Amino acid sequence: MDKRSVFKSVWLPILFAAPQMLLVFLFFYWPAVAVLRWAFTLEPPFGGNAEFVGFANFVEVLTNPLYWNSVMVSVIFALAGTLTTIFIGLVLALAADRQLPGSGLFRFLYILPYAIAGPAAGMAFRFILSPERGIAASLNAMWPDFWNPAKYGSHALIFVIIIFAWKWAGYTFIFLFAGLQSVPKALTEAAAMDGSGPIRRAIDIQVPLLAPTLFFLLVIMMTEGFVGADTFGIVHRTTNGGPNHATEVMVFGIVNEAFQGLNYSGAAAQSIILIGLIMVFTFIQFRFVERRVHYK
């Protein structure tokens, strides 16, 4: 016989949940329904009669090669951004966890970039990594076009990924550092006494024990890379989607379509496809990656 404490009343729990439900309804479901309606009509910007057009908006989006380009760019950005961010965060966390002199200061410094807004970081990096000024200018003087994100799409994509990683590495660092604190010291000490170095200990003991944290960060960072406000902010402030669509991530495309082109319906259709894609990605992560994660 288990002892279970159950609320007898039906209304009390609903009452407690009500404020939260109201917020979710107001800020999530309501807009979502509006977006759904727009996606199947041609919505005039100032309102008025919107004609029902069925799946025409979706067909238009899905047959546009530039849209598929933006999907590819987004996938590369999210994957590369996530992996770089987690890798840097992990290396920094492992280093800071060793309690060497100055660890406290570095711990503070590593978290700092996370406090800076994406667009602000983008603005700063636009100067730091600009091909004709800044540090890259001297490299370009020796080897012309060694670094030119205004010319080469690949450079531009690396450019925005660097800014994303610079900012979000601090975030993954916090979680991984906290995770490392809960790895039993006895394990690492025993391994050290058996003669394994810091790298060996990290690979064999610490990283496997961090698996749940790593998985959590994978899901969060992938979502952030796809739809995060920073993704838009960084691209908007640096490359503006260019050169020639090379850094046009999906969120940038949506904002552009809606607020520059005033094509609310096309943007709504793109949003719905994006939501679908994120659901697929999250499903894949939980279905195939989480199996390899051991929580205990």
Place this chain on the structure above:
Amino acid sequence: MKTSVLSSTVAGLMMAASFGAAPAFAEKTKFEFWYGLSGDLGERVQDMCKKFNESQSDFEIACTSQGDYATNLQNTIAAYRAKKQPAITQIYDVGTLDLMLSKAYVPARKLMEDNGYKIDWANYFPGIANYYATSTGEMNSFPFNSSTAMFYYNVDAFQKAGIDFKPDTWEQVEEAARKLKAAGYECPLGFNFDSWAIMEQFSAIHNQPIATKGNGYEGLDADIVVNKTKFVDHLKFFKRMADEKLFVVKTKQLGMDVVPAFTSQTCQMMSTSIADHGTVGKTLPEGVKWDVAMLPVWKGTERHNSLVGGASLWVMDGRPAAEYKGAAAFLNFIATPEMTEWWSTVTGYIPVTKTGFEAMKASGFYDKPMYKGRERAIESLSFTPPSENTRGIRLGGFTQVRKDTATALEAIFMQNADVQSELDKLAERSNANLRRFEKTYEGAKLN
């Protein structure tokens, strides 16, 4: 305890009621004005609002910057949908059609007539008025901050390179560029991927259509045709010049935009708005001689008027009648000759009315060294009476066309793409957008 709370509440309510019932002084009518300028220009708008509030005691205008033009349009739309629109909003040139079809505004003429103001509509320069008027000439909004593109050049550099002519034609620009290069200047002419100066103004002054149907004035079924006009050859010329490093790309992404490139004397020629005249004068080191000219034309072409840029003021529908009185008073106030001159002096935007311009000329404004050359913007705007191709651009979602033009230029100049095929792609993409716009407003009539 309970009674005391109750009684104090009642007392409070009564006090509030008595204030409401017997106001000590006549309440001012408050109304809102949203605009899309920031920084120095944004502060000048605030000054203007303050001047209006101090000039009379019936109305109070509250002016709010929304950042930039596109954001202001966006916020105006959002506010209108939520029925919280400002009485007056500033909409940029290419947003004109979006407003015209919205049915969300009070036409300029109606507003002024309803509120008893007599406006001489013929007093506006036709080149400016036509951009904001229906195809029959009825004005919907008030031209506010107006500019046009001009050609800036560094006179000192010209002299050092031994150039003894003004760059009036593109042939001369090429010759000047070669001489500057030979004299050791790394960047004879700087340019960026701004569709307004490179494509739109070029098309107007060479009397080339940007789109069919009189650039969209005669119907929503217009097609973009910049891939079939003189613009193609012009762009090929630009490409040749860029390949020879006579014309140099200067963008924010590369580290320096055209205006800073000119004011730091990195580049010796550029095309940009007359609104930058003040900045250029203030930023160039003292003693450096420079000048502005009308945009060059190709030899043998008949020059036409250039297009007005900037924004106009729209009065939004659905506000209380009292606010419209205030809005009309404000619009009348800023159109007075004194305000026109003040606004042009502190910003660099051009006066929009003939009397305003004449008054400024008479007062010797254009003879002052720091404002010299600004009158050429008026000359450029009113060079010929507007033709079918130089009235303006009336195309839906034109901001997107500008973005796509910038992308095409990026592909051509940064990635060596073919001029003709990029322009074909641009036309194709833009036309797809125009067709969707047409369908969104199916059955809507222009005018």
